[in-house]
Amino acid sequence: MRLKDKTAIVTGAAHGIGRAIAELYAAEGAAVLVADIDAEAGEETAAGIRGRGGAAAFERCDVSSKESVAAAVERAAGFHGRIDVLCNNAAYLGEFRGVLDATDDEWERCLHIQLLGTNNCTRAVLPYMIRQGGGSVVNIVSIQAMVGCPTSVAYTAAKSALLGFTLSAAYDYGPHNVRVNSLSPGPIQTRISPKPGEASYQWQCEQTLLKRVGNVREVAYAALFLASEESSFVTGVNLPVDGGWTAH
Numbered sequence: 001m002r003l004k005d006k007t008a009i010v011t012g013a014a015h016g017i018g019r020a021i022a023e024l025y026a027a028e029g030a031a032v033l034v035a036d037i038d039a040e041a042g043e044e045t046a047a048g049i050r051g052r053g054g055a056a057a058f059e060r061c062d063v064s065s066k067e068s069v070a071a072a073v074e075r076a077a078g079f080h081g082r083i084d085v086l087c088n089n090a091a092y093l094g095e096f097r098g099v100l101d102a103t104d105d106e107w108e109r110c111l112h113i114q115l116l117g118t119n120n121c122t123r124a125v126l127p128y129m130i131r132q133g134g135g136s137v138v139n140i141v142s143i144q145a146m147v148g149c150p151t152s153v154a155y156t157a158a159k160s161a162l163l164g165f166t167l168s169a170a171y172d173y174g175p176h177n178v179r180v181n182s183l184s185p186g187p188i189q190t191r192i193s194p195k196p197g198e199a200s201y202q203w204q205c206e207q208t209l210l211k212r213v214g215n216v217r218e219v220a221y222a223a224l225f226l227a228s229e230e231s232s233f234v235t236g237v238n239l240p241v242d243g244g245w246t247a248h
């Protein structure tokens with residue numbers, strides 16, 4: 001039980017990587033708030049955790065709204081009066097385009113959800129973490145913040161900014177024993193990913209040293225390490241979970 005007696009918030013936990021992180025955190029003993037805009041899938045995630053004996057609740061939360069985030073954090077604090085772990089995973093994953101074609105809407109969503117959403121959530125949990133003498137913030141970034149990838153300028157710019165956000169927050173709140181790290185997934189099979197047989201799937205496999213794509217559980221274990229006391233002297237790092245894509 002690596003997160004026994006801890007309270008964790010995972011944003012974007014209704015699907016994919018966030019869901020796997022919420023499930024693993026709960027399996028390791030945390031009380032988990034599943035925060036997402038998708039109420040049906042979010043309720044299902046939380047119910048699945050409870051069905052396996054874990055502690056979880058769903059809160060409809062749009063991370064780009066400060067009011068929505070405040071309500072979610074209050075709900076999580078209601079579990080045990082503390083917030084130990086925040087995993088900022090929610091992101092806009094729609095149509096991606098290059099500089100000439102990216103729309104204002106695409107830019108706004110990428111900036112307001114992945115970048116400012118991470119700020120909104122971190123800002124809301126920091127007072128708890130400071131008061132209780134520590135905490136761990138895990139930001140889900142992407143290898144697209146580290147290597148060039150096709151036609152995704154707004155997504156890439158927002159994810160790159162999260163690396164700076166991570167360093168800055170780690171610097172400022174380290175003296176309070178609040179650790180802030182990021183984790184950069186490579187190609188991970190989720191509902192948004194290319195499917196086996198597609199040319200882009202094969203291309204992704206070829207970019208990694210392991211010659212395959214990853215699964216959500218492989219990201220969740222890295223997020224567990226960064227959340228738990230096992231990483232108690234680790235802050236301000238970006239951990240690629242990418243099968244070696246960025247290793248060459």
Ligand SMILES: NC(=O)c1ccc[n+]([C@@H]2O[C@H](COP(=O)([O-])OP(=O)(O)OC[C@H]3O[C@@H](n4cnc5c(N)ncnc54)[C@H](O)[C@@H]3O)[C@@H](O)[C@H]2O)c1
Pocket residue numbers: 011012013014015016017018035036037038061062063064089090091092093113117140141142143184185186187188189190191192193
């Ligand atoms: N799948 C990959 O290959 C991959 C690679 C690199 C990085 N990532 C990152 O991993 C994270 C999860 O991606 P995924 O592949 O699981 O995608 P996904 O679409 O399955 O999950 C994203 C979740 O975020 C939620 N969400 C969207 N907007 C939100 C908002 N405003 N407020 C709250 N929740 C919101 C969605 O409802 C969804 O549940 C993202 O940050 C993504 O950028 C994924």
